[in-house]
Amino acid sequence: MTRPSPSGTPGAATDRAVKAARALPTADQILRAPKVLLHDHLDGGLRPATVAELARDAGYTGLPESDPEKLGIWFREAADSGSLERYLETFAHTTAVMQSRDALFRVASECAQDLAADGVVYAEVRYAPEQHLEGGLGLEEVVEAVNDGFREGERLAAAEGRRIKVGALLTAMRHAARSLEIATLANAYRDRGVVGFDIAGAEAGFPPTRHLEAFEYLKRENNHFTIHAGEAFGLPSIWEALQWCGADRLGHGVRIIDDITVADDGTVSLGRLASYVRDKRIPLELCPTSNLQTGAASSYAEHPIGLLSRLKFRCTVNTDNRLMSGTTMSREFGHLVDVFGYTLDDLQWFTTNGMKSAFLPFDQRLAMINEVIKPRYAELRAEWLFQGA
Template sequence: MTVPTPAAVRRAPKVLLHDHLDGGLRPATVVDLARSAGYAGLPTSEPEALGTWFRDAADSGSLERYLETFSHTVAVMQTEEQLTRVARECALDLADDGVVYAESRFAPELHIEGGLSLERVLEAVLAGFREGEAQAAAAGTPIRVRALLTAMRHAANSREIAELAVAYRDRGVAGFDIAGAEAGFPPTRHLDAFEYLRRENAHFTIHAGEAFGLPSIWEAIQWCGADRLGHGVRIVDDIELTADGQARLGRLAAYVRDRRIPLEMCPSSNVQTGAAQSVATHPITLLKRLRFRVTVNTDNRLMSGTSMSREMQLLVDEAGWDLEDLRWVTVNAMKSAFLPFDERLELIEHVLKPGYAALGA
């Protein structure tokens, strides 16, 4: 068992599948964009204090309250220049943290208040990712960033967003997602979009099993056909632990494990929204022990004041993870990425495995 130092965790190559673009802005960028756009809704214009406000506001224990914080970031992401800057900084910040591959998700429909079309929103974001990739490569920290297009659960635009994802899948879009409050908005409301994506051989993930339980997970998989589950933390409700520490899996949990359905788990975010009590007791550690296809993610770096290095370090410090655990979940994530098989294999064999081998040595 090799317990990595914080420096080793920082250097470790990382793969990120669940990260919201509008939840990862730099506080200073929010302040700067708000000032130039004339947006007066921020609770403070001091960057450090604003970062603290976002974290405190997100620490409510409620997913609905957590989601309210996005009104401020979305407000300063309404022009092509704003979107490109945010996307560029996203790629640079992730690369600086050791992320070598990332899928960054956002909802184009939230960024058209300034008159942009959905296509112009997407193209501005993709341009920012490409700029960030080029700058990161020049700095010696190469990264590849692809977009996931999100439709909002409470809205009726999912088919249009799904069609946009398919139209741009060869131009930087990895797949599709739905997000927003789970309760009252089941994924089956968007069956038309999911059936269209399956006909087009397109990839999609679904936020499920975070604020709502097993029925949300079951619908996402069995009705909608999700390739991955966003969070999926409530799958533990279908696992019974016996007095001697053995685990009895229910039918749904066994199906998720048998089919190797990836779980995009976000420890700090889940603690903030009340989906988990602490990082130490987060279900990710049990699910790792039971060999579910778990991955580690940030969710919203601004709201959680986090990074991939921080999420990994918390699991080391509070849940007893070692270097092999971090390597295993990172390879899991790369196996689960919405990227062609040969490209995934190239990163696993020539970036991830050598990187962790060097840290272990």
Template sequence: MAADVPTPTADLLDTVRALPKVSLHDHLDGGLRPETIVEIASANGHALPTTDPDELREWFRTAADSGSLELYLETFAHTTAVMQDAESLARVATETVLDLAADGVVYGELRYAPEQHLTQGLSLDEVVLAVEEGFRRGEQLAAEQGRTIRVGTLVTAMRHAERGLEIAELALRHRDAGVVGFDIAGAEAGFPPTRQLEAFRMLHEGEFPVTIHAGEAAGLESIREAVAVCGTQRIGHGVRIVDDIEVLGGTDDAGRPRVRLGRTASWVRDRRIPLELCPTSNVQTGAASSVAEHPVTLLKDLRFRVTVNTDNRLVSGTSLSREFALLVEQAGWTLDDVRWATTNAARAAFLPYDERIRIISSVVEPGFAAAQGRTPRHAAG
């Protein structure tokens, strides 16, 4: 479990924090500051497990160390409870952008489910507007602090609900005001992505990007459905793709592990479909045994389009810098591997092509080159 994963050394964590990073899979309601939760909960009367911010931070992490996605998701009752009015939503959004910028993230896509923020009378559109106001304020404040960050929004539909089409319409209404993509999330077992097929058809007809949580709690079939039936451009988590990879032992002529790929794994790799992998979170939910043994390293070595993400920074007690630092210490990654995964994430961002290449060539490559004392690489398409 995550409690057994050592904290990376301070020097390594500082080194990675200074590098430019791209985050694609980060839930807004999973990354609040404990101090903010305590303050808003006190004002609106929501009862918390503890009102001490440090104790609350530890409570979230230990409560999430369940080995079950369903139990992991229960922790969100406390975060969504303090995100039910426009002022609180904007505040949380602003603080999230500042926290990401402080961690060296230069481009981030943050996702949340507007349908979970309606208990105090906000409409779906008012929820989106409040969050976008917070994101833009966060970008402005970060710039004033000397940190450049850009944030895009992924609007999420909860897979157990029946509002997928309505949320897809919401995403399309706000596509020119900060919303860059659509997602489905929540408990996977019993709620396959094909339940939202009408929503995906609308989004594809509207030429709007889609990512789908798949292959985390559910198995290979959820990935196959997300890709082959629902036409997703990215896979949220996707760690169970390893169920379709037979490791034969030894290495091939290129020095990569000898494997036999099944049809779904081949399709995902050959079409360069990005995987939004979240090592610490996957350990907490039982999708992986440890960071050291997490399939992300095998998938990296096999040159799947791997990206590394946090999922939920508060709930998992992590940051993007920490995820990379743990992979370096526990799984043998190098800073070149970190650069490679970061470039993958920039290429996979739901941004226009020219903007993705600009992030790579003007921000990511120079940042890594400066840290490693070398000449920046050319940002190929």
């Protein structure tokens, strides 16, 4: 039976439902919409005030600014500068102040709280334990400090009515030689807060095949891993990550667009690699604002996510580095709504893609989709339908 509309006619109810489905979500609705985040770096998401305070407490004098507001602006401008040296310098500052248990605990706790305040209900946050040893911590101590911080952040967020679950991805650096050690660490802390493994760093000159031993180990242990690939280096990086290493997801993967041709008449042709990625439903951890900063896209309107989502690739939306990009999940969604006209249905599709692709057991993913994501998006659509928004 068709539900009667406020005007009393089924036809009017149908018209309003259609309009609601096509309506662009407001900034408030985007903020309140549940979100899933798969690609976020712990050392790229600190609060500027926290960086300044931790630097003061640790006696670190290398910051370019001491005032938190000016420091936040410096981070964003350095990341936008087009200079790789300045971009990498930003992470030198954040990791420098993350060398003690207390600092790691605080940063992880604030990360969980900030994501929850932005409507994120599930997040996988990655970091490289090997970059936090200068203060005398061991690898296990680093992992335990971060895990404890995430649990504290979850607890504090829940106390404010914002429930979030955060899993850690342990990252090995592509240019280093500790990938097997970090992979073993990830496996040791499996089911204890760590959900998977990753490699990061410059793609060019450091192919993922340098770390085959780590990936083979993880496959033998039936563990999950993603690989930064297809951000700057292109299709060979993606091919190696998938065919040589067996990655479950592609960290960025935006350069898969290079294997897609759009003819003058609008006809779209997929190359063999692009077809494989789409057919196998390999998740793409797309990070629009970060991709603009690194030159993988020239504008939000030209970002490949528009075409990739139309072609029904397994697209997910992510932040990458919230401090350096001055972004949040809500801002990423807001940019996409502005340039592509995405509706709540589209945002739910991206969010569901993320949850389907999470490194969690199937029953937990399904429960999150059916008990949290779908009901909350339904509530947001109902607001528009019955309140005349």
